[in-house]
Amino acid sequence: MLTAGIDLASKPSKTAVCVIDWGVEKAAKIEEWERSRWTDERLIEVMSDPSIERIGVDAPFGWPIEYVAAISASSKNGTWPKDGYTEDFGRFRATELNIKELLGATPLSSSLGNLSWVTRRSARLLARQARGEDVESARLGESCFVEVYPAASLKLWGISPADLAEDPGGYKGEKAKAVGRRRNLAEVLVKELESVVNMPPDFVARCEEKGGDDLVDAFVAALVARAMAQGRCEPIPAGPTPKQLKAEGWIRVPCGPSLRDDLISM
Incomplete structure (x- = not known):
């Protein structure tokens, strides 16, 4: 199988984008791992490839349901919800609040700030390519597509x-400390995935280069897609209504705590 x-x-x-072939006898193989001009058309080619069983996408699959309702009502009749005057109104989906409760880390808002542009692109890609499945199923990770959050995984x-004993922090960006953390993370991934994935010899070096954080996230997204295919992602908890889930989507996270266990059939 490919993810x-x-x-x-x-x-x-x-x-x-990263594509991994898990059908190799001894160890999985990275078939494609590239950061370049991934236009919508090129992404659609990957998303529509029937040989790829699961695709993890690091991008929101929806907007907060209260945000959509408020914007719609405002556009239609100029009204605004009475409870919509707080700073966080319409800022987070149920899944983002769940991540915050689970891990103590708050994802970016899918509806506000820079990530809102990514949400728009995600929506138009899913609308064009849901592989015959309805977009609502795709938002829940029940079809080929899975919304992922690499930092949480x-x-x-x-x-x-972020949890390192020495110099904890982020791995995004080109500052020296971020690049150093990214290098350490890449080395850990190589060690953790020994005999599971046949890692390219330049894996660590490519993670260090400019834009290497995007390559890391694409690679991790492909790993989470594999975990989802193996039934090794956490189920959606009780709480959010079916209507809310189908509109907002849900971030799927691996069971953990072992990366290898989440990737290998037991």
Whole structure:
């Protein structure tokens, strides 16, 4: 089987894709791992490839339901919800609040700020390519597509740079400390995945280069897609209504704590 990971950005030049072939006898093989001009058309080619069983996408699959309702009502009749005057109104989906409760880390808002542009691109891609499935199923990870959050997955696997004993912090960007953390993370991934994935010899070096954080996230997204295919992602908890889930989507995270266990059939 093949899985893919897409680190989606608003701009094609900052988008990265990784495809892993798990059907190799001894160890899985990275078939494609590239950060370049991933236009919508090129992404649609990957998303429509029938040989790829699961695709993890690092991008929101929906907007907060209260945000959509408020914007719609405002456009239609100029009204605004009475409870909509707080700073956080319409800011987070149920899944983002769940991530915050689960891990103590707050994802970016799918409806506000820079990530809102990524949400728009994600929506138009899913609308064009849901593989015959309805978009609502795709939003829940029940079809080929899975919404993922690499930072949360790394934390659940116990390998997040944010949890390092020395110099904890983020791995995004080109500052020296971020690049160093990214290098350490890449080295950990190579060690953790020994005999599971046949890692390319330049894996660590490519993670260090400019835009290497996007490559890391695409790679992790492909791993989470594999975990989902193996039934090794956490179920959606009770709480959110079916209507809310189908509209907002849900971030699927691996069971953990072992990366290897989430990837290998037991």
